[in-house]
Amino acid sequence: MNFGQSFKLALNSLRTSKMRAFLTMLGIIIGVGAVIVILSLGNGMTNMMNEQFETLGSNLIQVMVWPRGEGGTRDVDADDLYELVDQYPQYLFGVSPYVSASAKVRSGTDTFDRTSVYGVSESFFKSDTQKTMQGETLEEGRFLRYIDVDRRQNVCVIGSYLEQEAFRGDALGKSLSISGVPYTVVGILEQSADNTEGSGDDKVYIPYENAQRLLGGAAYQDMYLMTSTNRDTAATAKGIIENRLLKTYQSTDYYMVMTSAEMMDAMNTMMNTMMIVLVAIAAISLLVGGIGIMNIMLVSVTERTREIGIRKSLGAKQRDIRSQFVIEAGTTSAVGGVLGILFGLALAAVATALVGSLMTSGVSNVTFSAVPSVGDVAISFGVSVGIGILFGYLPANKAARLNPIDALRYE
Incomplete structure (x- = not known):
């Protein structure tokens, strides 16, 4: 059985048990959606701060x-x-x-x-x-x-x-x-x-x-x-100021000199650190979703034991059985990932409308827009598929190792 056939079987399985499939994908949907909206908010805040710093000038x-x-x-x-x-x-x-x-x-x-x-x-x-x-x-x-x-x-x-x-x-x-x-x-x-x-x-x-x-x-x-x-002399100008202050104070404890470019870098670093922490927390939902996929795949292996026995008796090898169940797990998580991306984009649009007015209040000539990058969407989808494959491998391996005689006897 090739990849196309396995993929079609996986889609048929999802259509047959829609509610069970949805509940299986729910953790992936929530996890991917949360990651998308967090990254969108982070991008929006970073762009807004950079826009604000640009109005101050790089010098x-x-x-x-x-x-x-x-x-x-x-x-x-x-x-x-x-x-x-x-x-x-x-x-x-x-x-x-x-x-x-x-x-x-x-x-x-x-x-x-x-x-x-x-x-x-x-x-x-x-x-x-x-x-x-x-x-x-x-x-x-x-x-x-x-x-x-x-x-x-x-x-x-x-x-x-x-x-x-x-x-x-x-x-x-x-x-x-x-x-x-x-x-x-x-x-x-x-x-x-x-x-x-x-x-x-x-x-x-x-x-x-x-x-x-x-x-x-x-x-x-x-x-x-x-x-x-100008922009090119900012670093030299900072050094001149620091040397003058150090000459008087003899210690760097009594002053601080920072260019607008350094302020921007410091804010971006702080934002990136915060986003990593928040994404890591949101990724827990993906882990829960992966466990849900593994659980349902184990149930699926039990329900289809006789089918596995018949396929093995007709010449199917372990790698054929294993790849079929891995593809099913990956397809389930991929569909969940797509739904999660759509869910995240919807939440990002709501965040732009609700949070945007609050974030730009009192800030001059800047706008807030929570929009994820193409890279964020691609990575979120790739991680969701990877989690499905990773957590689906154990049930797939269990199915591949079933003894065909014992499998045919299974009621």
């Missing part, structure tokens, strides 16, 4: 410094990093302190408790791209200028949420209160998230020293955003 460098406090020697401050940019203009392009302040924002009688207040310098806005270092676009007015930062002027740039909620779409030149201090709105950012309270559109940028005053000088860490001249 962004994040610097975090932990001050040593009282008793320590001189710390590195913003002026030191400004000097470093002036010293290496061929590698470094700009630097901006990035201060996250806790403040109450008010406009008239309205209070905005979830509005984020950040202190930055004029370098935070890149004139060549007309975007901020975090990829935001200016819609109206202007961004902070050098004179605003140098003189600590009470001016601000606000997000689209505040423009609509606090000023009904007419914010330029108007004032709002930040911790009781009036600030004049000089610029409005273009909507980049979902324009709701607490989202990426609910923010205010002020001169960084003004933000430091709001903190009262008490900050757990100092954060700076710097840019290299």
Whole structure:
């Protein structure tokens, strides 16, 4: 009996006992479906994060410094990093302190408790791209200028949420209160998230020293955003910054320097590790499905003992019997794998609709789509078939070793 004949017999067997076949394949269907949807979510999240990092630019460098406090020697401050940019203009392009302040924002009688207040310098806005270092676009007015930062002027740039909620779409030149201090709105950012309270559109940028005053000088860490001249000089620029910090601190324990490319790699590594763990958990269902196939194949061998005896008496060899049952097990798992893939794709479509809006809320100009790759689908199908063959081999081998005389006597 050739492969084609064995395959047709396997399909006929599945059609004859549809419910039993479905229950046998259920573990494979659930396992493959779970693997597909997990890989789809992982691909969607990875693509979304990479898309977000692309908006920041490949030449962004994040610097975090932990001050040593009282008793320590001189710390590195913003002026030191400004000097470093002036010293290496061929590698470094700009630097901006990035201060996250806790403040109450008010406009008239309205209070905005979830509005984020950040202190930055004029370098935070890149004139060549007309975007901020975090990829935001200016819609109206202007961004902070050098004179605003140098003189600590009470001016601000606000997000689209505040423009609509606090000023009904007419914010330029108007004032709002930040911790009781009036600030004049000089610029409005273009909507980049979902324009709701607490989202990426609910923010205010002020001169960084003004933000430091709001903190009262008490900050757990100092954060700076710097840019290299281009993508190719990012690694060299990072080395220059690290050498300058090491010269002052004499230890790498007090600072961290990371390029946007490294941030992206770190996030992708973390995502890949998490996906491996989740897929391994989902693969337990495949193992259960394999055990189910082995169980039903053992029952099938018992039910078809006389058939096996007749085939052997007519000249069938052990390898013929073995291959027939292995093909049946593989066909069962293959059909289960196809159904599992369809089930997983359906779940991925639902995840795109339900999870997508939650994942992209507050994230600028990115989309979420849970779509598995062709490789993911192929591997899932291959594993499902492999499990069927692996777990079907024991019953097939048992059938192949039956004594034809004993098999013909079996009732």
